[in-house]
Amino acid sequence: MTGQWSTEIVVLGGGLAGLRAASVAAEAGRRVVLIEKRDRLGGSAALSAGMFWTAPDLESYRARVPAGNVALGERVISDYDANLDAIRRSGVFVSDQSTDDVMGFGRGFTFDVKAYLGHLEERILKAGGEIRTGLRVRAIEPSATQRYRLVIESDEGEANLETNAIVFATGGFQGSPGARATWMPDVGEDILLRSNPGSTGDGLRLASELGAATAGDLGTFYGHLISHPVSGFTPDRFMLFSQYYSNHGILVAADGRRFADESRGDEMLNQDLAELDGMRAFLIFDHETRSTYGASEPFANFGRLDRFEFAVEHGARHAVADTLDALAVALGTLGVDEGQLRRTLAGDVGVSTLASRVSRSEPPTAAQLGLLRSGPFYALEVQPAVTFTLGGIAIDAATRVIAASGSPLDGVFAAGADIGGLSNYGYVGGLAPAHIAGSIAGVEAVASC
Ligand SMILES: Cc1cc2nc3c(=O)[nH]c(=O)nc-3n(C[C@H](O)[C@H](O)[C@H](O)COP(=O)(O)OP(=O)(O)OC[C@H]3O[C@@H](n4cnc5c(N)ncnc54)[C@H](O)[C@@H]3O)c2cc1C
Known part of the structure; x- marks a missing residue:
């Protein structure tokens, strides 16, 4: 033309x-x-x-x-x-x-x-x-x-x-x-x-x-947390890797601390995580969350999917343990500060030192820890996406x-x-x-x- x-x-x-x-x-x-x-x-x-x-x-x-x-x-x-x-x-x-x-x-x-x-x-x-x-x-x-x-x-x-x-x-x-x-x-x-x-x-x-x-x-954007590392992240699978249910768990950075109020929703956490150096965290949740929100159909006619299982099958770093104590040990071997993670899981809601640049998020709350009810417990490494x-x-x-x-x-x-x-x-x-x-x-x- x-x-x-x-x-x-x-x-x-x-x-x-x-x-x-x-x-x-x-x-x-x-x-x-x-x-x-x-x-x-x-x-x-x-x-x-x-x-x-x-x-x-x-x-x-x-x-x-x-x-x-x-x-x-x-x-x-x-x-x-x-x-x-x-x-x-x-x-x-x-x-x-x-x-x-x-x-x-x-x-x-x-x-x-x-x-x-x-x-x-x-x-x-x-x-x-x-x-x-x-x-x-x-x-x-x-x-x-x-x-x-x-x-x-x-x-x-x-x-x-x-x-x-x-x-x-x-x-x-x-x-x-x-x-x-x-x-x-x-x-x-x-x-x-x-x-x-x-x-x-x-x-x-x-x-x-x-x-x-x-x-x-x-600086703000819409998106969802995606498992990490991720193989086969093709457009037809964008939604399958999305961890929509992250508001039913806690997010912990490599320093063992939380950095945002997870209850505010995955699309906000996704933005908060993008501001942390390295942009990686572990999403920690219990079996009830995995089997309900983590495996439910997020939208009509979408189909059910166990998102944790799918992420793991496609390369995500993860840990599974019967107790939170054992999960902390497993995450320690994956590079998370184990001592601080134990304090975080015990109720320390001190905001991650990595989070100094996060200006929009609300601080974590102790109430969210109540969602870690009974094992097995899961940790899935996640990254933000735009x-x-x-x-x-x-x-x-x-x-x-x-x-x-x-x-x-x-x-x-x-x-x-x-x-x-x-x-x-x-x-x-x-x-x-x-x-x-x-x-x-x-x-x-x-x-x-
Ligand atoms: C995996 C996924 C799931 C989503 N699910 C939902 C959902 O369920 N509900 C919801 O509300 N939103 C959802 N969204 C977001 C939604 O798709 C977008 O908000 C919506 O498509 C925006 O419409 P748009 O027309 O502005 O942009 P788009 O639909 O993205 O279209 C923009 C078009 O402009 C073209 N373009 C770019 N530059 C130029 C140029 N210079 N000249 C000509 N053309 C150009 C692009 O190539 C593109 O085709 C989802 C998005 C994704 C990726």
């Missing part, structure tokens, strides 16, 4: 947010081009569990994300039912409301996300929209004929695409070690990627070049991208994991906010043309 080209609305990114925004805009009769830089659509959404989940009300949103964008949180909560209905109307499978408590709060329904992504693609094409894969947007410049000109590279050469509106939906910056080093310097650079590899911060970079402000704490970044492009509740001056940029919108500040260390979902913001961005982009 070379030469000049024009449209009314460009959507960058072919994951859930981008496909939804493009389908809404195309069905409103606008000329829409969706650009996906990889050779396939779907992004991380296509790898996901399909849990359409978020905070149930504003009070829980504020409690979980005290520094969050309240106007945006309110919009996500108020638009949730209409967006869930839109998915139901597509005819894809949607489960009953989940009773599993993987995230500790919120409301969610599992849907067949792959089928739904295919459904959105069909709708875009049926409405006359264009979908182009394998294209890279190098720059966005002001244009004399329309608002913006995208300079696009492909294997065939370079082209210019003129447009009046742009929706950024490139899925965050977790896929770029350089972007992570710049925007989340406290997180170890070797952190495992639990995401599609294409989300490398292009949306944030291009929007910043247009003058966009950032929002939220760029699924998507929570800080990003500043938007308002209408998904308009906000400049450093505080005013919206003309015709520029963002949705999905590119946006910052809806979740902020505390997490309120990926798919539901992506779909909801994508719906809004589609409508607003149409109105802006």
Whole structure:
């Protein structure tokens, strides 16, 4: 593809947010081009569990994300039912409301996300929209004929695409070690990627070049603890290695100390561990935890799996013992400070000396030790992983991208994991906010043309 080209609305990114925004805009009769830089659509959404989940009300949103964008949180909560209905109307499978408590709060329904992504693609094409894969947007410049000109590279050469509106939906910056080093310097650079590899911060970079402000704490991110070492960590197995149940045990660093209140949930512990030197800890839990939370189905239709057994079969360092005393000895041989570990298990909640940089977590509590009830006891080495970044492009509740001056940029919108500040260390979902913001961005982009 070379030469000049024009449209009314460009959507960058072919994951859930981008496909939804493009389908809404195309069905409103606008000329829409969706650009996906990889050779396939779907992004991380296509790898996901399909849990359409978020905070149930504003009070829980504020409690979980005290520094969050309240106007945006309110919009996500108020638009949730209409967006869930839109998915139901597509005819894809949607489960009953989940009773599993993987995230500790919120409301969610599992849907067949792959089928739904295919459904959105069909709708875009049926409405006359264009979908182009394998294209890279190098720059966005002001244009004399329309608002913006995208300079696009492909294997065939370079082209210019003129447009009046742009929706950024490139899925965050977790896929770029350089972007992570710049925007989340406290997180170890070797952190495992639990995401599609294409989300490398292009949306944030291009929007910043247009003058966009950032929002939220760029050092925060969503993900789950993964066993360590891990062999065969392929995208289809990301969820099998995820230790969702870590809030039912304690986490101990190599110095034998705990470093966070584990009861706050795996997605928070994952961020806390990423700030420790070396990014490794042992998750210690009892048999009841292993056989219930550690082996349950985290999402509808996911299937049961003994996560400890699966992790061990795939190379994880671990220990099993009938008593906590014997477990301390076994962990001592794996490099954990045995003396301190014994004191920790006996009720010393002194925070790990390694944790000096951890600024967001709550300190450990003695109550959590009560979850180590009776043997056998297990210890599984874990590492953090990044699924998507929570800080990003500043938007308002209408998904308009906000400049450093505080005013919206003309015709520029963002949705999905590119946006910052809806979740902020505390997490309120990926798919539901992506779909909801994508719906809004589609409508607003149409109105802006
Ligand atoms: C294993 C796993 C399980 C998950 N489970 C859940 C779950 O059950 N519930 C939940 O709420 N969330 C879940 N998530 C998170 C969820 O998938 C994301 O929050 C959601 O997909 C974000 O949507 P998005 O459209 O912003 O990004 P994505 O779906 O990741 O799509 C972004 C797309 O943009 C493309 N792109 C990047 N740069 C460019 C560019 N310059 N030009 C064009 N295209 C570009 C990428 O290649 C990608 O295809 C999970 C994620 C993973 C990986």
